[in-house]
Amino acid sequence: GAGVSQSPRYKVTKRGQDVALRCDPISGHVSLYWYRQALGQGPEFLTYFNYEAQQDKSGLPNDRFSAERPEGSISTLTIQRTEQRDSAMYRCASSPDTSYEQYFGPGTRLTVT
Amino acid sequence: QKEVEQNSGPLSVPEGAIASLNCTYSDRGSQSFFWYRQYSGKSPELIMSIYSNGDKEDGRFTAQLNKASQYVSLLIRDSQPSDSATYLCAVNMGDNDMRFGAGTRLTVKP
Numbered sequence: 001g002a003g004v005s006q007s008p009r010y011k012v013t014k015r016g017q018d019v020a021l022r023c024d025p026i027s028g029h030v031s032l033y034w035y036r037q038a039l040g041q042g043p044e045f046l047t048y049f050n051y052e053a054q055q056d057k058s059g060l061p062n063d064r065f066s067a068e069r070p071e072g073s074i075s076t077l078t079i080q081r082t083e084q085r086d087s088a089m090y091r092c093a094s095s096p097d098t099s100y101e102q103y104f105g106p107g108t109r110l111t112v113t
Numbered sequence: 114q115k116e117v118e119q120n121s122g123p124l125s126v127p128e129g130a131i132a133s134l135n136c137t138y139s140d141r142g143s144q145s146f147f148w149y150r151q152y153s154g155k156s157p158e159l160i161m162s163i164y165s166n167g168d169k170e171d172g173r174f175t176a177q178l179n180k181a182s183q184y185v186s187l188l189i190r191d192s193q194p195s196d197s198a199t200y201l202c203a204v205n206m207g208d209n210d211m212r213f214g215a216g217t218r219l220t221v222k223p
Contacts, residue, residue, distance in 0.1 A: 033211060042119075042201050042213040043157065056210055091156065100145045100205045104156040 002026070004105035006092050012111045013082055021077045021108045025094030032075050033102060034067055035091045043091055049075060082112045117204050119214035127222050132189040134217050136202030139183070145205035146178055146185045150198045151216065157201055161187060192221040 005024045013019050025032050031050050035043035045059040051072040060066070064082075069075040079086055089109050093102040116139040126132045134148075145164055149157035163169045163176040163185065175188040185204075189196055199216040206212055 035213070040216075042117075042215045045210075045212055048210070093157075095211075100211065101147065101159050101162055102203070102211060103159065106156055 004092060004094050004103055006090075006105040006108050008108060009106060010109045010111075012113060015082060015084060015112055017082055018078065018080045019082055019110065021079075021090050021092075021110070023075045023077070023092030023094075023105060025073065025075070025092070026096075026103055028096065029094035029103075030072075030097040031095040031100075031102075032069055033093045033095070034075070034077050035093065037089045037091055037107070046077070079110075082110075084112050086110060087112045117202055117212050117214040119200075119202050119217050121215055122218040123220055124217055125220045125222060126192050128192060128194060130192050130221075132192045132196065132219055132221070134187040134189075134200050134202075134219065136185045136187075136204075136214055137183055138185070138202075138204045138206075138212075140204070140206040141180075141183060143180075143183075143204045143206050146176070147203040147205075147211075148174075148176060148185075148187045149201040149203060149213075150196075151201055152198045189219075192219075194221050194223050197221050 033048040034046040037043045047057040049069040064080045067077045089107045091107045093104045095102045118137045148161040151157045161176040163178045169176045173190045177186045201216045202214040
């Protein structure tokens with residue numbers, strides 16, 4: 001079946017603009033995770049959802065970052081008033097109900113100029 | 114602070130040797146442990162999961178878990194150049210709260 005998809009794959013935006021990153025998980029997967037990954041580092045946890053409920057947002061760097069998953073499927077990570085330090089690869093992963101194994105999407109490369 | 118620690122490497126082994134990758138974690142209540150492989154420029158790919166103390170083998174890969182020592186490892190037997198990648202340790206610290214280590218970069222030399 002289809003894997004996790006993310007869009008856009010690449011996003012270049014000017015400092016101060018808002019961006020919305022989309023994640024479409026594997027159908028039926030209960031849990032959805034957002035990570036940020038810098039070059040040479042492991043994925044840095046941002047937030048995750050079980051169904052539509054945001055379980056933990058302690059990894060979000062500041063209040064410019066927010067995420068939602070209103071119908072328990074597709075999720076959007078929004079960054080308001082982007083800054084250059086927000087430039088990174090943003091990864092989404094989903095996990096089925098009966099195991100904790102995560103499956104990653106291809107990522108969105110965000111560049112803030 | 115929930116932490117997962119890995120040696121960043123790089124770890125270099127000759128082709129055919131055993132590569133040993135190690136990981137420690139801080140949350141004693143963690144129950145699920147995973148190893149991901151990430152090729153340069155690609156997304157992490159799940160290769161092993163382990164939930165109980167002891168060893169779990171899958172082909173050339175063996176995961177080892179010691180909850181008392183809060184330690185999990187991955188052994189790769191008969192290493193191949195195609196195994197060259199970054200290996201990420203991930204720990205589920207309860208209620209699907211997954212945390213990753215920084216990864217160990219492995220190079221297998223022909």
